[in-house]
Ligand SMILES: O=C(O)CCC(=O)C(=O)O
């Protein structure tokens with residue numbers, strides 16, 4: 682059991698702050714991942730334990746025609762996925778890495794790449810998560826990326842642009858769904874940034890964390906097996922909804938439709954039904 686305890690050092694935290702990403706040892710027990718994999722199979726078979734507060738979403742989003750599918754908010758629809766998300770280990774690591782006292786769920790997403798076929802181009806475009814979270818006050822938000830299988834470079838594992846969370850000008854990179862990685866890269870290079878692209882092959886049970894301002898994406902799955910990953914997006918306790926600036930195209934997050942309202946009518950990103958508290962240092966005391 683020792684290997685499943687969080688073993689995070691000050692050097693690890695300093696690494697995350699400097700690089701914008703960090704990869705854990707094997708920390709998730711097989712049984713936990715088996716339960717998650719079973720829940721994902723149930724989702725794919727159309728089973729749900731409860732509906733979303735609003736019927737907003739299709740079963741699959743993304744680009745199935747090129748072997749890339751996403752599914753949002755599995756935790757709000759399947760009890761055992763919420764149990765997984767509530768397991769304290771990953772939120773504790775998120776709190777330590779981001780240096781925040783409280784971690785709430787913001788969103789979760791299943792990312793599924795089909796096995797390679799003749800026409801498969803299952804890339805995930807270089808993007809920042811922050812680009813999708815412009816309605817959030819916090820810039821400390823982060824993501825835990827949990828592969829359901831050993832995930833090699835050939836499988837199209839997560840790829841990050843080392844230390845790009847420190848760059849300016851990437852907050853509008855909402856290009857997850859753009860398949861042409863070179864085109865996005867040359868656009869960013871034009872603003873005088875040179876990416877140092879790092880592929881993060883992971884064993885099942887390892888987890889990678891990335892900062893909301895880090896540029897990341899992934900190459901296609903070129904193996905004969907599906908590449909399945911579950912991303913948990915965390916917000917810190919301070920995060921609030923902020924109205925878009927007049928200059929921006931009214932950004933909206935799905936949470937704006939799912940969360941209850943604050944007394945002033947704005948979406949409440951602390952709605953315990955949609956964005957439950959997953960870790961708090963005060964609760965630990
Ligand atoms: O799984 C991928 O390739 C992309 C994941 C991602 O964008 C994320 O976890 O924020």
Ligand SMILES: [Fe+2]
Nearest residue numbers: 808809810897
């Ligand atoms: Fe992302």
